Amino acid sequence: MIALLKKINQIIKSLNKLTFQQTLLAGLIVLLLLHAHPGASQQNPSKKTLQVATKIIPPFVFQDKDKLSGFSIDLWRSIAKEMGADFKFIVYPTVPDILNQVEQKKVDLGIAAISITAERQKKFDFSLPMFAGGLQIMVRSSDGKNNIFPNLLQMFFSPTLLQLVGIALALIIIAAHIIWLLERHHQEGIISKSYFPGIFKASWWAAATLATQADEMPKGPLGRMIAVIWMFIGVIFVAYFTATVTTAMTVQQLQGDIRGIQDLPGRVVVTTAGSTASEFLRYSRIKAVEVASIDKAYDALLKNQADALVFDSPVLLYYTANEGKGKVEIVGSIFQEENYGIVLPNNSPYRREINSALLTLKENAAYKTLYEKWFDVKKS
Numbered sequence: 001m002i003a004l005l006k007k008i009n010q011i012i013k014s015l016n017k018l019t020f021q022q023t024l025l026a027g028l029i030v031l032l033l034l035h036a037h038p039g040a041s042q043q044n045p046s047k048k049t050l051q052v053a054t055k056i057i058p059p060f061v062f063q064d065k066d067k068l069s070g071f072s073i074d075l076w077r078s079i080a081k082e083m084g085a086d087f088k089f090i091v092y093p094t095v096p097d098i099l100n101q102v103e104q105k106k107v108d109l110g111i112a113a114i115s116i117t118a119e120r121q122k123k124f125d126f127s128l129p130m131f132a133g134g135l136q137i138m139v140r141s142s143d144g145k146n147n148i149f150p151n152l153l154q155m156f157f158s159p160t161l162l163q164l165v166g167i168a169l170a171l172i173i174i175a176a177h178i179i180w181l182l183e184r185h186h187q188e189g190i191i192s193k194s195y196f197p198g199i200f201k202a203s204w205w206a207a208a209t210l211a212t213q214a215d216e217m218p219k220g221p222l223g224r225m226i227a228v229i230w231m232f233i234g235v236i237f238v239a240y241f242t243a244t245v246t247t248a249m250t251v252q253q254l255q256g257d258i259r260g261i262q263d264l265p266g267r268v269v270v271t272t273a274g275s276t277a278s279e280f281l282r283y284s285r286i287k288a289v290e291v292a293s294i295d296k297a298y299d300a301l302l303k304n305q306a307d308a309l310v311f312d313s314p315v316l317l318y319y320t321a322n323e324g325k326g327k328v329e330i331v332g333s334i335f336q337e338e339n340y341g342i343v344l345p346n347n348s349p350y351r352r353e354i355n356s357a358l359l360t361l362k363e364n365a366a367y368k369t370l371y372e373k374w375f376d377v378k379k380s
C-alpha cells in the first residue's frame with residue numbers, strides 16, 4: 001500500500017515537470033489512439049446497425065413483398081428496442097445459409113426457427129432459448145384413406161397382380177396348345193383341326209378351366225388326362241391368387257396407419273435438407289427424401305410423393321391449422337424436444353445484452369403477448 005502511494009507520488013511529480021504543451025500533446029495522442037483502436041468503437045456494441053439474418057418459416061417469419069412479420073421478427077424487434085440497437089434484416093433461403101453467414105461474421109446474428117443443438121453449439125454462441133418445440137410427424141388427412149375404390153384401383157394395377165395375370169396368360173397359352181394338339185384329331189373333339197380358329201377355342205377352354213368354370217371336356221383319353229391335371233392347376237392357381245390379393249389388401253390397410261416414429265422405416269419420409277429433422281432421421285437410420293424448403297415438403301406429401309413429413313412441430317401445427325386444414329394431420333407426440341435460439345458468432349459482444357433483453361421481455365409479459373398474437377392458444 002505504501003509502495004503504491006509512493007509510485008503515485010512519483011507520477012504526479014513527473015507530470016508536474018511537463019510543460020503545458022507537452023501535457024496537451026500527450027492528451028491528444030491518447031485520444032487519437034483510443035479512436036483508432038477497433039475495440040474502442042465497440043465500447044457500446046448496440047450503437048452499430050446490426051445485420052440480422054433470417055429466413056421465411058411461418059409462423060416465425062413471414063414475408064409479404066418487402067415486409068417481414070412473424071413471431072421471431074416481432075421478438076427481435078422487441079429485443080432490439082430493449083437494447084436500443086439499430087438493425088437490418090437480411091433474408092436467406094435456409095438455416096445452413098444463415099449459419100454460414102454467422103460463422104463468417106458477415107452478419108451479427110441469426111433469428112428464425114433455428115434449433116439449438118450440441119453440434120451447432122460447438123461452432124456458435126446461442127442466446128437463451130426463445131421458443132420450445134420439437135420434431136413431429138405429419139401425414140395426409142385420414143379422410144378418404146380407407147376409401148375402397150382408390151384402394152381397389154391401386155390393387156388392380158399393382159405389380160403383384162400384373163405379375164399374376166402374366167403367369168396366368170403364359171399358363172393358358174401352354175395348356176391351349178397341348179389341348180389343341182391332342183384334341184384336333186379326335187372325331188368328336190371339341191376343337192377344330194386347323195390352328196385358326198382351333199387355338200382360340202382351345203385358349204377359351206384353358207382359361208375357363210383355370211378359373212374352374214369349364215363347361216366342355218376333351219373327348220380323347222390323353223386330352224382328358226391333361227384336362228384333369230389342368231383342373232388341379234386351376235384350383236391351386238385360384239387359391240394362390242386369392243391369398244395374394246387378400247395379403248396385399250391387409251398390408252395396405254395396416255400400412256395406412258402411421259402413428260409414430262416406429263412406423264416410419266420402409267415408408268417414404270420427406271423433410272428439408274440441412275434441418276435438425278433430417279439430422280434426426282439420418283441418425284435413426286430412417287431413409288428420407290430431402291427437399292430445399294418446407295413448402296416443397298408439403299407439396300410432396302399432398303401429391304402422394306411421400307407418406308409422411310418430419311419437421312418442427314410448431315411449424316407443422318401452424319400449417320395444419322391454416323393452409324393445410326382438412327388436408328393434413330399431425331400424428332403422435334413430439335419425439336425429440338428442441339429449443340429455438342438466436343445464433344451468434346462465438347464470443348459475440350451482443351449475447352449478454354440480447355439475453356438480458358429476452359429475460360426482461362419474458363418477465364414483463366411482453367413475450368406472452370407476442371406468443372398469444374402468433375399462436376392461437378385455443379386452437380392448438
Ligand code: GLU
Pocket residue numbers: 055056057095112113114115272274275276277312
Ligand atoms: N428448426 C430447424 C433447424 O434449425 C429447421 C428450421 C427451418 O428449416 O427453418 O434446423
